[in-house]
Amino acid sequence: MLIDWFTVIAQVLNFLILVWLLKRFLYKPILNAIDAREKKVADELANADTKEAEAQKEKEEFKRKNEEFDQQRAKLLNRAKDEARAERQHLFEEARKEAFDLRAKQMEALSTDKENLNREISHRVQQEVFAIARKVLKDLAGTSLDERTVDIFTQRLYELKGEEKEQLTSALTVSPGSALVHTAFDLPQPQQDLIIKTIKEALGVEIQLRFETTPDLVNGIELTTDGQKLAWSIKDYLESLGRSIDELLKEQSRDETRSKSESNEFIPETEPGAGTRHEPASDTSKPEHARDSTGV
Amino acid sequence: MRISPDELVFWQYGFLKFNATIVYTWGLMLVMVVGSKIVTGKLSTGLRRSRWQNILEIIVTNILKQIEDVGLDEPRKYLGFLGTLFLFIAIANLCIIIPGYEPPTGSLSTTAALALCVFVAVPLFGIEEQGLGNYLRSYTEPTIIMLPFNIISEISRTVSLAIRLFGNIMSGSMIIAILLTIAPFIFPDLMIALGLLIGMVQAYIFSILATVYITAATRTSKSRRETGE
Numbered sequence: 001m002l003i004d005w006f007t008v009i010a011q012v013l014n015f016l017i018l019v020w021l022l023k024r025f026l027y028k029p030i031l032n033a034i035d036a037r038e039k040k041v042a043d044e045l046a047n048a049d050t051k052e053a054e055a056q057k058e059k060e061e062f063k064r065k066n067e068e069f070d071q072q073r074a075k076l077l078n079r080a081k082d083e084a085r086a087e088r089q090h091l092f093e094e095a096r097k098e099a100f101d102l103r104a105k106q107m108e109a110l111s112t113d114k115e116n117l118n119r120e121i122s123h124r125v126q127q128e129v130f131a132i133a134r135k136v137l138k139d140l141a142g143t144s145l146d147e148r149t150v151d152i153f154t155q156r157l158y159e160l161k162g163e164e165k166e167q168l169t170s171a172l173t174v175s176p177g178s179a180l181v182h183t184a185f186d187l188p189q190p191q192q193d194l195i196i197k198t199i200k201e202a203l204g205v206e207i208q209l210r211f212e213t214t215p216d217l218v219n220g221i222e223l224t225t226d227g228q229k230l231a232w233s234i235k236d237y238l239e240s241l242g243r244s245i246d247e248l249l250k251e252q253s254r255d256e257t258r259s260k261s262e263s264n265e266f267i268p269e270t271e272p273g274a275g276t277r278h279e280p281a282s283d284t285s286k287p288e289h290a291r292d293s294t295g296v
Numbered sequence: 297m298r299i300s301p302d303e304l305v306f307w308q309y310g311f312l313k314f315n316a317t318i319v320y321t322w323g324l325m326l327v328m329v330v331g332s333k334i335v336t337g338k339l340s341t342g343l344r345r346s347r348w349q350n351i352l353e354i355i356v357t358n359i360l361k362q363i364e365d366v367g368l369d370e371p372r373k374y375l376g377f378l379g380t381l382f383l384f385i386a387i388a389n390l391c392i393i394i395p396g397y398e399p400p401t402g403s404l405s406t407t408a409a410l411a412l413c414v415f416v417a418v419p420l421f422g423i424e425e426q427g428l429g430n431y432l433r434s435y436t437e438p439t440i441i442m443l444p445f446n447i448i449s450e451i452s453r454t455v456s457l458a459i460r461l462f463g464n465i466m467s468g469s470m471i472i473a474i475l476l477t478i479a480p481f482i483f484p485d486l487m488i489a490l491g492l493l494i495g496m497v498q499a500y501i502f503s504i505l506a507t508v509y510i511t512a513a514t515r516t517s518k519s520r521r522e523t524g525e
Contacts, residue, residue, distance in 0.1 A: 002300055002302075004302045008408050009409075010409075011400070011410070015384065018329075021329045027379060030356045037341050
């Protein structure tokens with residue numbers, strides 16, 4: 001008999017025991033491990049999804065911020081550009097103004113120099129003219145220039161008329177001590193006496209005169225008292241000479257300017273009045289006749 | 297020459313006896329349980345795991361997949377029974393490469409015991425799934441006339457399970473034994489290789505048939521419910 005019933009029963013029991021043992025030691029632990037791992041993987045995937053979503057969100061946030069930043073930067077850049085442009089304009093204006101001021105100053109300095117030079121020239125011319133005149137007068141007429149000057153002055157005193165005479169007379173009368181005679185040269189005693197005498201005769205006032213030597217007068221003579229002045233000098237003639245020289249210079253500079261402006265449009269025109277500074281200032285206290293006086 | 301390892305009796309006391317079938321079965325059980333215990337004692341739930349754990353996981357998940365493919369909706373419920381059937385038969389058959397070993401599956405007593413287990417398990421799973429009444433009623437499908445045929449079919453398929461496995465394994469052992477007497481070199485080895493293949497195929501056939509029977513027993517009620525009866 002191929003089937004042994006005891007063995008069959010034993011094998012059935014063996015099989016059932018094996019089923020139970022394998023369930024306990026094989027299937028359950030393995031399935032639990034697989035489940036745990038799958039759960040872990042699922043959790044990790046879910047976690048990754050969450051993280052990805054977060055990352056996406058952060059990326060968008062970052063993008064938005066970046067755009068904002070770009071806009072702000074562009075705005076700031078534009079503002080800075082505008083400011084720089086304004087600043088440049090401002091600086092340019094300032095520089096132009098400074099250049100203009102500098103040029104004006106230069107012009108002024110130039111004109112001052114010119115004036116000084118002119119003054120120097122005129123002074124020298126006065127001295128030269130005076131020296132020549134003195135020499136010529138002495139050689140031709142045999143008289144001293146100083147004497148002739150005093151003569152002319154006394155003659156002028158005699159010639160005083162009307163209001164001028166009254167004014168001078170009253171001034172001398174009111175303050176006889178303030179009368180002062182300036183001369184370009186040392187006045188000898190006879191001449192001093194002559195002047196005092198002439199004043200007495202012409203104006204009818206007897207006064208004490210003080211005499212002072214002032215080289216600037218250039219061989220002239222001047223009587224000053226309280227607000228009144230009577231003078232004669234060759235300065236007026238010299239000024240007339242200066243005027244004619246100025247005219248000449250002006251003509252010349254005008255010609256030069258024209259030729260320059262033809263060659264270059266940007267060269268500024270020289271002030272035409274620069275050479276005409278030597279117009280005699282109208283001195284109110286100076287009697288009119290002093291300018292009208294004729295030559296020697 | 298022995299047809300069955302039952303005939304090799306180590307110890308006997310009246311009806312009680314320890315023959316080679318029972319002893320080799322115990323040996324297999326010991327190996328399987330101790331092996332499982334060793335491997336599952338240090339299971340990892342992380343992504344890194346030992347190769348033994350990998351092998352066991354592959355085996356278990358593939359058994360589950362096969363059960364599911366046949367048509368059982370809850371493979372884990374049947375894993376204990378069907379998985380043990382397959383593993384026991386497969387390991388018993390593969391161990392023929394060990395010299396001196398005789399497979400317990402080559403004993404009709406063992407195959408009959410396994411077939412009996414299937415014979416009992418199928419109605420148990422069927423009743424558990426759809427209730428006693430519904431299960432018994434399934435024997436009368438489609439008509440009451442089919443009742444005796446269904447019962448006969450139930451018994452005959454159990455017998456065929458037992459005989460098929462026994463016949464294949466026993467014949468393999470027999471051929472090897474005969475060949476050993478005729479041509480002791482080379483040929484027995486070839487036959488052992490063939491026996492390994494046959495053993496695996498038979499393990500697969502036995503367990504898949506059991507699965508199919510259980511599926512049939514549990515599904516009838518469902519299909520009935522689905523059609524609205």
